[in-house]
Amino acid sequence: MRYAHEVDKVRAAERALMARSPEGALMRRAAAGLASVCAGLLRSGRAGVIGPGEGVYGSRVVLLAGSGDNGGDALYAGALLARRGAHVTAVLAGSKTHEGGLAALRSAGGRSLDADDPAGSVAAIEAADLIIDGLLGIGGRGGLREPHATLAGHASRSVATIVACDLPSGVDADTGVVSGAAVRADVTVTFGTYKPGLFVDPGAGHAGVVELVDIGLGPYLGDPDVVLPQAADVDLWAPGPSRESNKYRRGVPGVVAGSKTFTGAAVMSVGGAIRGGAGMVRFASAEHSVELVRHRWPEAVTSVVDTSLSEVGRVNAWVAGPGLGTGEHAEALLAEVLGTDLPVLVDADGLTVVARRRDLLWRDAPTVLTPHAGELARLLGTEADQVEARRLEHVRRAAEELGATVLLKGSTTVIAEVGRPVRVNPTGTPRLATAGSGDVLSGLIGAFLSGGASAIDAAAAGAYLHGLAGRLAASGPASDERPPDDREAPISAYDVIEAIPAAFRTLTG
Ligand SMILES: NC(=O)C1=CN([C@@H]2O[C@H](COP(=O)(O)OP(=O)(O)OC[C@H]3O[C@@H](n4cnc5c(N)ncnc54)[C@H](OP(=O)(O)O)[C@@H]3O)[C@@H](O)[C@H]2O)[C@@H](O)CC1
Numbered sequence: 001m002r003y004a005h006e007v008d009k010v011r012a013a014e015r016a017l018m019a020r021s022p023e024g025a026l027m028r029r030a031a032a033g034l035a036s037v038c039a040g041l042l043r044s045g046r047a048g049v050i051g052p053g054e055g056v057y058g059s060r061v062v063l064l065a066g067s068g069d070n071g072g073d074a075l076y077a078g079a080l081l082a083r084r085g086a087h088v089t090a091v092l093a094g095s096k097t098h099e100g101g102l103a104a105l106r107s108a109g110g111r112s113l114d115a116d117d118p119a120g121s122v123a124a125i126e127a128a129d130l131i132i133d134g135l136l137g138i139g140g141r142g143g144l145r146e147p148h149a150t151l152a153g154h155a156s157r158s159v160a161t162i163v164a165c166d167l168p169s170g171v172d173a174d175t176g177v178v179s180g181a182a183v184r185a186d187v188t189v190t191f192g193t194y195k196p197g198l199f200v201d202p203g204a205g206h207a208g209v210v211e212l213v214d215i216g217l218g219p220y221l222g223d224p225d226v227v228l229p230q231a232a233d234v235d236l237w238a239p240g241p242s243r244e245s246n247k248y249r250r251g252v253p254g255v256v257a258g259s260k261t262f263t264g265a266a267v268m269s270v271g272g273a274i275r276g277g278a279g280m281v282r283f284a285s286a287e288h289s290v291e292l293v294r295h296r297w298p299e300a301v302t303s304v305v306d307t308s309l310s311e312v313g314r315v316n317a318w319v320a321g322p323g324l325g326t327g328e329h330a331e332a333l334l335a336e337v338l339g340t341d342l343p344v345l346v347d348a349d350g351l352t353v354v355a356r357r358r359d360l361l362w363r364d365a366p367t368v369l370t371p372h373a374g375e376l377a378r379l380l381g382t383e384a385d386q387v388e389a390r391r392l393e394h395v396r397r398a399a400e401e402l403g404a405t406v407l408l409k410g411s412t413t414v415i416a417e418v419g420r421p422v423r424v425n426p427t428g429t430p431r432l433a434t435a436g437s438g439d440v441l442s443g444l445i446g447a448f449l450s451g452g453a454s455a456i457d458a459a460a461a462g463a464y465l466h467g468l469a470g471r472l473a474a475s476g477p478a479s480d481e482r483p484p485d486d487r488e489a490p491i492s493a494y495d496v497i498e499a500i501p502a503a504f505r506t507l508t509g
């Protein structure tokens with residue numbers, strides 16, 4: 001698990017640690033870590049236009065230094081690189097400059113120029129192999145002001161490798177919100193702990209590869225606000241069969257999906273549940289959907305139902321909503337599953353129904369809701385673009401107001417439950433934005449719920465494996481020499497179902 005803490009907790013931990021540390025020790029540790037990552041990039045030839053092995057000596061490094069300690073970190077790191085032979089130029093922005101950092105840079109042979117000298121700044125940025133963004137760190141508030149915004153734009157257009165100090169300037173550390181211009185980094189070197197804004201879009205999309213430098217804050221940080229699960233966590237959360245398993249013990253999800261008109265969603269949801277490891281999947285729907293599901297998934301036990309599920313048989317979790325329609329018939333079925341004391345996942349059309357019948361969510365058993373931004377906006381009475389721009393805020397609010405575990409799908413999938421850190425899913429690909437993909441996810445999570453996982457574990461494990469299956473399906477066999485991201489091709493939801501076993505296999509190596 002990777003842990004992220006909000007700025008208030010970072011500041012408190014910093015104060016506690018500083019009280020026990022020599023003056024300037026934390027900044028020295030931060031700067032040394034930052035310089036070391038930059039030196040590694042210069043040595044490996046990943047930075048800018050210089051070739052492999054040319055290293056730090058003779059490289060051209062530009063520091064964008066704001067008025068706070070973030071600028072101080074960049075200046076000290078620049079001094080370390082200058083001592084190793086880099087040509088370092090600091091572009092100074094903001095009302096003041098970190099004096100100790102600037103003095104260190106100058107005494108190491110670095111030079112500085114003022115951001116008010118646009119020609120000089122642009123020329124330096126255009127000639128750079130590597131740019132360190134030290135404009136703003138956790139002290140940044142709101143959209144970048146000038147000259148920071150212009151400098152961020154120049155940096156983004158340069159061919160240099162951009163390394164953000166602590167976080168990309170213009171990204172809000174606590175939320176990942178970007179208002180206006182922001183630096184787009186190739187690598188972010190963050191100090192002490194991850195910041196939530198590095199995990200969640202749009203901030204995550206600006207951070208590139210994130211490297212954590214330990215500066216000793218750990219014992220003082222307290223509980224994380226946001227976490228990023230890793231394969232080992234998912235391996236614990238996704239229920240697997242034990243020696244005593246039989247099909248009932250492994251879990252029996254009931255899927256209530258599809259209708260006379262919409263049939264594909266049901267096939268995808270049942271497929272997700274079967275490949276998610278359910279011992280047996282029960283499926284209930286209108287006749288035509290049942291026929292199609294029986295044809296594609298003869299393993300499922302199906303029932304044709306109208307407005308009651310009394311004939312469906314024993315299940316230990318429900319998945320309700322994909323392709324179900326939104327009329328009275330759908331409402332009756334949803335009311336029935338939400339009236340049980342079993343875990344229930346509500347998705348798609350089911351979310352439209354509960355948006356007008358919130359009372360259905362007043363229950364004691366776990367409920368998982370899996371909306372995309374538009375569906376969450378409808379549940380909360382706001383607009384989809386507001387949800388997209390401030391994903392963490394909205395998913396937390398939804399969990400609180402609706403009394404459910406809420407998984408918000410999208411560019412970064414985030415999962416909230418009251419009293420717990422938000423879980424951010426690290427897997428996935430934009431290729432997953434395809435019809436039916438969400439239905440697969442609902443079935444997968446349903447399988448985990450029926451296997452006994454808690455609501456948040458089931459949701460997080462489902463999102464992780466679904467994202468990984470999407471990536472594996474999109475990138476094809478690993479024998480190709482190109483990196484997986486470059487190999488990606490369009491996929492269908494059915495391809496994602498097919499790749500779920502391979503995704504499981506990666507968990508245990
Ligand atoms: N925490 C730790 O343990 C450690 C932290 N460390 C480092 O300290 C960093 C935090 O430093 P910090 O507190 O000095 O704040 P920081 O982000 O440099 O800048 C704040 C200044 O920026 C300005 N400004 C604000 N908003 C703006 C905007 N929108 N657009 C333009 N300008 C804006 C505003 O200045 P003013 O308005 O006065 O001009 C404000 O004073 C942290 O990220 C890490 O790098 C490490 O050294 C080691 C240990």
Ligand SMILES: [K+]
Nearest residue numbers: 133136167169
């Ligand atoms: K920065």
